[in-house]
Amino acid sequence: MNSTTVSPVAEVGMLSARERSDHTAFVDGGFLYVWGGHHSVAGEEVFFPSDEIWVYDMSSGVWTIYAMGGEIPPTLSQTCGCCVNGVLYIFGGCAENGHTNQLYCVDLLDGMFTWRNVTDSTGTPPSPRDKHSCWVYADRLIYFGGYGCKQMREVTDSRRFITDEMSWVTIGTMLFRFWGWNNEVHVFDPRTNTWSEPQMHGIPPKPRAAHSSATLGRMGYVCGGVEAPSMNIHCLDLETWTWTEIVPTSTVPVERSWHTLTPLSDSTLFLFGGLSMSGETLSDGWIFDVHRKEWRELQHSHRDKPRLWHSACLGQDSDVIVFGGSRDYALLADTISVLQSPSQSHCSDLLLFDTQPLPLLRLCEDCIGRNARTLEQQLSWLPKKIQEKLRKRILFFRTAKSQGTYNSR
Known part of the structure; x- marks a missing residue:
């Protein structure tokens, strides 16, 4: 995903996208995009703004929210x-x-x-x-x-x-x-x-x-x-x-x-x-x-x-x-x-x-991600590209554990 032209509103790796229903979601290039939907605030149903989009990195488990402009629906x-x-x-x-x-x-x-x-x-x-x-x-x-x-x-x-x-x-x-x-x-x-x-x-x-x-x-x-x-x-x-x-x-x-x-x-x-x-x-x-x-x-x-x-x-x-x-x-x-x-x-x-x-x-990637404390020292033995990918999986499982929002198999 090319995000060099605009900065995200926030990277919320330790939080998750707000609970919602009736939203639009799709996967493209390893990212899950979520737009719209509604949630409950003080017992009332409130729709999410249409000038923001949430993006979830499926490798690292990090959510990022981006502002949207133009002719906003x-x-x-x-x-x-x-x-x-x-x-x-x-x-x-x-x-x-x-x-x-x-x-x-x-x-x-x-x-x-x-x-x-x-x-x-x-x-x-x-x-x-x-x-x-x-x-x-x-x-x-x-x-x-x-x-x-x-x-x-x-x-x-x-x-x-x-x-x-x-x-x-x-x-x-x-x-x-x-x-x-x-x-x-x-x-x-x-x-x-x-x-x-x-x-x-x-x-x-x-x-x-x-x-x-x-x-x-x-x-x-x-x-x-x-x-x-x-x-x-x-x-x-x-x-x-x-x-x-x-x-x-x-x-x-x-x-x-x-x-x-x-x-x-x-x-x-x-x-x-x-x-x-x-x-x-x-x-x-x-x-x-x-x-x-x-x-x-x-x-x-x-x-x-x-x-x-x-x-x-x-x-x-x-x-x-x-x-x-x-x-x-x-x-x-x-x-x-x-x-x-x-x-x-x-x-x-x-x-x-x-x-x-x-x-x-x-x-193997998921096993290392779940057991990072035991295996993290050995990561330095691996090629840089593999290290980068595995560190994303480690971040994924750490984030999921802290959020309590990811339900595995």
């Missing part, structure tokens, strides 16, 4: 963030004045962290929405689903948009608009600065929001969500725009929403946490093989750490790093908004899931 809930070639894009969400369909971007590699509101694009952007998802393929952003509002003339197909009947009670006099869930696919191409809506083929999944999605090769996968909680996997060919449903041949995880789906390899996906249809916050982890059409439950040590509204990213050596989220939530009956329970707890810890055996080199 408003604080947003349920927005959709993704990274393409080192550029972070934020689309949609709910701001103080309601749902939005604005697109913002910021280059994370030039060291300036300057936001830009993308207002000069051509084509028709999606309608305002939140709780949607995004696939990245061929340097394009492909948005799916979500919950939002449409004008009457825009609602032309009940298979693409399901009206939320409770919204008539909530929205009141705004009868010229419909609120509900959609299964639309919209594409933004940063190279041409253009929005498009491709013609779909096959049988699409039901409209939904608060679902999870992931990209494997040329295929986009989606499962679960509000109003469509089934754990059957739907996949979209991102070149032919053809939908296919994958019906599992094995035991299926319980239906859920607000969970995560992370690509592990060319053929496997990792699912973690979420909120069950009975309102239980979940802590189970599952691996889905898209070729065999099989779910396999992953045994892990984090069963006592349920999460929803968390983030999950593929880290080093095929491990999955889960950050933040909430341990308890309650849904309102109208599903437009989410009511935090009085005991709601946001999290700031990092959960690491090993999905396959670690390489011998990684095991």
Whole structure:
């Protein structure tokens, strides 16, 4: 990461990023980036400023916070963030004045962290929405689903948009608009600065929001969500725009929403946490093989750490790093908004899931990092490059121990 042009606000190696839910996170070049989200202050839900970004060095365990400038987006809930070639894009969400369909971007590699509101694009952007998802393929952003509002003339197909009947009670006099869930696919191409809506083929999944999605090769996968909680996997060919449903041949995880789906390899996906249809916050982890059409439950040590509204990213050596989220939530009956329970707890810890055996080199580095007092004197015998890497691992485990925020396997 090039940070020579701008100084960080603070390096907080002995602290961690504040506990939060509903944030955007992704991994790039050995760093975990975290932006936005909200937390609790004196019993009230407060959103984090949108003019700061937290960066976590996965080798050393050090958090650094950077200030951001430019055309700063408003604080947003349920927005959709993704990274393409080192550029972070934020689309949609709910701001103080309601749902939005604005697109913002910021280059994370030039060291300036300057936001830009993308207002000069051509084509028709999606309608305002939140709780949607995004696939990245061929340097394009492909948005799916979500919950939002449409004008009457825009609602032309009940298979693409399901009206939320409770919204008539909530929205009141705004009868010229419909609120509900959609299964639309919209594409933004940063190279041409253009929005498009491709013609779909096959049988699409039901409209939904608060679902999870992931990209494997040329295929986009989606499962679960509000109003469509089934754990059957739907996949979209991102070149032919053809939908296919994958019906599992094995035991299926319980239906859920607000969970995560992370690509592990060319053929496997990792699912973690979420909120069950009975309102239980979940802590189970599952691996889905898209070729065999099989779910396999992953045994892990984090069963006592349920999460929803968390983030999950593929880290080093095929491990999955889960950050933040909430341990308890309650849904309102109208599903437009989410009511935090009085005991709601946001999290700031990092959960690491090993999905396959670690390489011998990684095991050795971690062993030295955990036993630094015994082995630190012998480090001087090693080449300088190896010394530097091992000192980062030593710092990682020291920081994790002092913070109590890192939960290993």
